Amino acid sequence: MLADDDGADVQSGGFSPDLHHPKAWLHQLIDFILDQLPAWRDRPGRRAADSETQLTSQLCAHLNGVARKSSGWDVLQFRIEEPDETKLARRIDLIAAPAGEVIWIEGRRHDDFDPLLPIECKRLPTPKGKDRDKREYLRVANGSTGGVQRFKAGLHGAAHEQAVMIAYVQAGGIAAWIQRLDCWIRTLSRAGISGWSCDDRLNTVSHDALRRVAVLSSEHERELTLPRIGLRHLWIEM
Template sequence: MLADGSTSHALGQLASGFLAEGQSRAAILDFILGQLPRWRDRPDRPLRTSETMLTSQLCAHLNSAARKTPGWDCLQFRVEEADETHVSRKIDLVAAAAGDALIVQGRSYSDFETILPIECKRLPIPVGSGRDEREYVVTRVGVGGGIQRYKEGKHGAAHVRAALIAYVQEQSFDHWLALISGWIHDLHTSGTPGWSVADALVTHGQDPTAGIAVHESVHSRNSLPSIHLRHLWVKMTL
């Protein structure tokens, strides 16, 4: 359970064919949050460090967990899914219906459609040519930042709720929150178009024993409704 405004695990809220009105995507995110430490701590999980491999592993675990958990077998997860609006761009991880159409807050989703887009990032960002230490937020060249992609509508333009998962491989949650807050503040004070103090992350809670933390943020977008992001962080070593 998360302290300081903890996120409740919503097992049993999902019924075959329907997600609970007003809580559907939040319930999916609660389910993912509860599975993050279970995935990390599985004794049979091969130790990997790359974002691609970690996300592939997580996807496999989430599919197994959904299939075996009553009320969640209506859901599946997929990696490297094409964005609905910008089809040449790939979303790291998506939640979708499994088999039959799924009603989410009054709308029917087939298994070909994305219910919830999720970006995944390592913290720290690997050092390399073309990489930017601020990549969780923004990149100096192009639109490669996790928050930036959502904010500029390059990812998730068809959605008003999405998520970012951080695989925290070094340092503490507080360390990364301070850095990310500083990067967003610098974007604002330097006059970078579109960025403001309103883009800052707000801590929702953390569980040091399980090694998970949750933050929330809301971002305005040009010609699109604002997007609400939930940030799910998992400490890869306890």
């Protein structure tokens, strides 16, 4: 549920007066998504799925249904495979955007066509394949399909300073993956891989073993003279 914001005029239906939110509102939105992850995973009738595309499509449908019926969040819509705002040839896995409203955040205007929050989704472990890299959540050795890598390079979310990565943990458990990714980042740093250092490490914010979800955070320097970007990592054991 959306916490009350001073000066925020939240209305539903039609085109209401513009909504003004502080930057912290994005963290409330991220908390809303986090809260819905286990509800979506455990939802009766949800069809079994393994692929990233299927899982993200299901999650998008769930978030839209819940947002539409939730006071304060009914001003939002979620969409999949959206073109990036600055790199139109590239697709964002999932976005949150206004739904028939104009939402201002820190002086920036957003309407139906402007993503509020870009979201990249990955499976852990990375599916095996000829051209797949086990460290794909972070980076790939040959290519630009790494999750964190895309944000660091400005290939995703260049117009944003806050983004989200969702991990569908399908084997190994959250605790093991926290250690594994930390080891990988340290290895990238020691190997002198361009653009990577221990400053890119993920910090655990919370880990709910009962609901099998976790939140991690990271901040990254970006290329193209872009400002640093903050990532919230929402992990759910499937």
